[in-house]
Amino acid sequence: NAGVTQTPKFQVLKTGQSMTLQCAQDMNHEYMSWYRQDPGMGLRLIHYSVGAGITDQGEVPNGYNVSRSTTEDFPLRLLSAAPSQTSVYFCASSSRPGQVREKLFFGSGTQLSVL
Amino acid sequence: TQLLEQSPQFLSIQEGENLTVYCNSSSVFSSLQWYRQEPGEGPVLLVTVVTGGEVKKLKRLTFQFGDARKDSSLHITAAQPGDTGLYLCAGVGRRGSNYKLTFGKGTLLTVNP
Numbered sequence: 001n002a003g004v005t006q007t008p009k010f011q012v013l014k015t016g017q018s019m020t021l022q023c024a025q026d027m028n029h030e031y032m033s034w035y036r037q038d039p040g041m042g043l044r045l046i047h048y049s050v051g052a053g054i055t056d057q058g059e060v061p062n063g064y065n066v067s068r069s070t071t072e073d074f075p076l077r078l079l080s081a082a083p084s085q086t087s088v089y090f091c092a093s094s095s096r097p098g099q100v101r102e103k104l105f106f107g108s109g110t111q112l113s114v115l
Numbered sequence: 116t117q118l119l120e121q122s123p124q125f126l127s128i129q130e131g132e133n134l135t136v137y138c139n140s141s142s143v144f145s146s147l148q149w150y151r152q153e154p155g156e157g158p159v160l161l162v163t164v165v166t167g168g169e170v171k172k173l174k175r176l177t178f179q180f181g182d183a184r185k186d187s188s189l190h191i192t193a194a195q196p197g198d199t200g201l202y203l204c205a206g207v208g209r210r211g212s213n214y215k216l217t218f219g220k221g222t223l224l225t226v227n228p
Contacts, residue, residue, distance in 0.1 A: 004157075042220035043158075043203070090157050100146045100165055100207055102216060106157030 002026050006091050006107035013081040013114045021076040021110050023091030029105070031097035032074040036060065036087040037109075043090070049074055050097060081114045088112070117142040117208045119219035127225040131193055136222040138204035139186045145207045147180050147187040152201040152221075194226045 007022045025032065033048035035058075045058030049068040063085060065077040074093075078085060088111050092104040120139045128134055138147065146165045150158035162171050164180035164187060171178045175198075177190040191198055204219045 040220060043218040092157070098215075101163055102148075102207055103160050103163070104150075104158075104216070106159070108156050 004091055004093055004105050004107035006089075006110050008110060009108070010111050011113070013078075013112065015082060015114060017081050018077070018079050019081065021078075021089055021091075021112075023074045023076065023107060024072050025074075025091075025093040025105070026072065027093060027095065027105065028071060029093035029095050030071065031094040032068070033058070033092050033094075033104075034064070034066065034074070034076045035090045035092065037090060038087050046076065046089075081112075083114045086112060086114045117144070117206060117215075117217050119204055119206050119217055121202075121204055121219040121222050123222060124220070125223050125225075127227065128194055130195060130226055130228050132226075133190070133192050134194055134224070135188055135190045136202055136224070137186065137188050138206075138219055140206060141185065142206070142208060143184050145184075145209065147184070148205040148207070148216075149178055149187070149189055150203040150205065152203060154200075158201075158203055191224075194224075196226045196228050199224060199226050 004025045030051045034046040035043045037043050044060045046064050047066040049055045055066050088109050090109050091107040094104050096102045122137045148163045149161045152158040162178045167182045167184045169180045175192045179188050201221045201223050203221045206217045
């Protein structure tokens with residue numbers, strides 16, 4: 001059972017470089033999301049999608065772009081990386097978004113360092 | 116804005132000890148979730164509590180939702196090294212016609228053999 005798969009596991013970028021964090025899920029979930037996790041800050045929602053072709057901003061969207069062309073994939077793009085984007089990034093999917101018994105399935109994370 | 120405060124932030128105990136971690140808010144939540152996150156991995160859902168006063172048990176872990184649905188606690192009996200990890204609470208609250216998930220900052224538990 002693959003669940004939610006994130007790649008790469010680790011990445012080092014220089015300021016100004018661009019990259020895409022990949023996320024794929026095989027559970028046929030309509031809802032997918034991206035979080036960043038920083039020490040002392042908890043998990044913060046970056047962007048989310050309720051289905052193919054539909055995306056929306058979370059609480060910390062600046063500096064990140066997303067698109068959702070298929071149900072399975074939800075890539076996160078950094079167009080011009082900044083040191084403030086150094087963080088651990090998690091992709092998550094849900095079968096019951098916005099419901100009282102919502103259950104999020106998380107990937108194993110991407111640790112990103114921007115120098 | 117709905118906020119969840121977790122305490123303590125860090126907890127280091129010896130194997131066999133009991134412990135309780137807390138998740139508090141001034142807001143009412145429709146449900147409260149607890150996740151455990153191990154180093155290098157993503158959070159994994161442990162339990163969801165929905166009804167005020169609800170108590171759920173998962174082996175040595177006991178979860179309770181406050182009567183007013185503003186707070187929750189996680190009690191671990193006879194902690195083991197395998198319980199080591201970051202424990203996150205998350206509240207499901209109303210935002211317009213939808214529900215929104217809000218995470219606390221977590222309690223980092225270390226159980227020493």
